[in-house]
Amino acid sequence: MNITDQIYSADSANQDRAQAIRDNLRDAIVDRRLAPGTKLSEGEVGTLFNVSRTVARAALQMLSFEGLVRTERNRGAFVANPSTEEARQVFASRRLIEPGIATAACERVTAADIVAFRAQLDEEGRFIAERGPRARRSEIKASGDFHLLLASLAGNAILQRFMEELVARSSLVIALYGRSGVSACGHSEHTGIVGALESGDSGLVSRLMLHHIDHIEADLDLRVRAGPALREALNF
Amino acid sequence: MNITDQIYSADSANQDRAQAIRDNLRDAIVDRRLAPGTKLSEGEVGTLFNVSRTVARAALQMLSFEGLVRTERNRGAFVANPSTEEARQVFASRRLIEPGIATAACERVTAADIVAFRAQLDEEGRFIAERGPRARRSEIKASGDFHLLLASLAGNAILQRFMEELVARSSLVIALYGRSGVSACGHSEHTGIVGALESGDSGLVSRLMLHHIDHIEADLDLRVRAGPALREALNF
């Protein structure tokens, strides 16, 4: 089981079908099974999940609030294709929020949490060792789940939701602009953060997290390329 | 309090109608024309704004994402009634985010922005001078607008949206738990922040903002009272 399953199961279990569809689509987007720019028509989503357009539409609306889907009036919904500027804003937001979350988590972490972190790290390591695009996607997801696990420990539901959005969008950004070299490095940084958490040094945890975010962003290629206008025009 | 106190303008010009309704309802909630716990039935909202339940429902869904409305399955939507714990989380989030926003804004602020801030401060001052509940509501709103104006200068659309949500929820919290004494004090702090912005000292701006948030929260009465279970049971 992975983290997001844990986080959302309580919601989607007895709640709306729209929420279940949203979770399903979000996983697909974060996993890159749905490429940026892919059209998500209400009818198609509806038939795929055996619901009416009404329910499919609600799910797409939720994803659009989270920034994972962009909707255009009378045209439909598309998997988001974040610009380099958006990518920068995502990471600027994370730099602001996540060190604070790490500090808060450090002050509330329990031995059981550390065990969960170790398991999470093991899973990450497994995917890094594997080859192939399937493992690559699982690796991105597992890496995001690490940050979500930390956020869930901070004891602040609002910040946790913000982080869910930011992590999901980060996955999109990394899939689009990542230069792929950093995986093992990121993993070792995660390991370091868990170690600092265990030692209870909240200042260190916060600093490590900040550096980690910087490293992730530094691995991106955020130079302006072929012009976003062209990308847009080609509906990518 | 009743929804029908609501005034609505017929301009659904180029935007989505659901969005216009959401904005209208949000203003009403933030202004406290709609009290926490008030039921917002889809049918009633729909007839009030001359739209079908479909559109009204979409608007309510948006507000529920923002945390201003709580929806219960098969029961309906209600204006949120944040608990003291939620109130603490709102302010913890603001303490994390807003000093950073202030720093970013300080580095991008222009002379024209300063003029806009002065105008905003003047408006605040006017409402503080006035008496009566109408002025009190306008005062809360104007105070929130100050923070939103600052957020808009930070140049980060994601953080700006987070702040919009946090400021709106703060208004609810202040309306519920505020002890009311702090208005003039908050105004003077706003003035101080603008002054620091003008001087370009981003460290000072950040520190003033942090203190300001602390003062706002300190003015709240967040002791656990008559038991949130009772409040919930009474649907307040």
Place this chain on the structure above:
DNA sequence: TTGGCAAAAATCGTATGCAATCTTTTTTGG
């Protein structure tokens, strides 16, 4: 009066239909 139960009313969740808008294909004029 109070408590409990069943019918009625209200409200929500969802599917479906129609008009408006956008996209693609076909037709027409040069």
Place this chain on the structure above:
DNA sequence: CCAAAAAAGATTGCATACGATTTTTGCCAA
């Protein structure tokens, strides 16, 4: 043969309909 106009097709925006669930009402007995 190509460009522009027109028609056909697809998709969304919105309203409405109907079953399901909840809440209220009315009634009777304790």
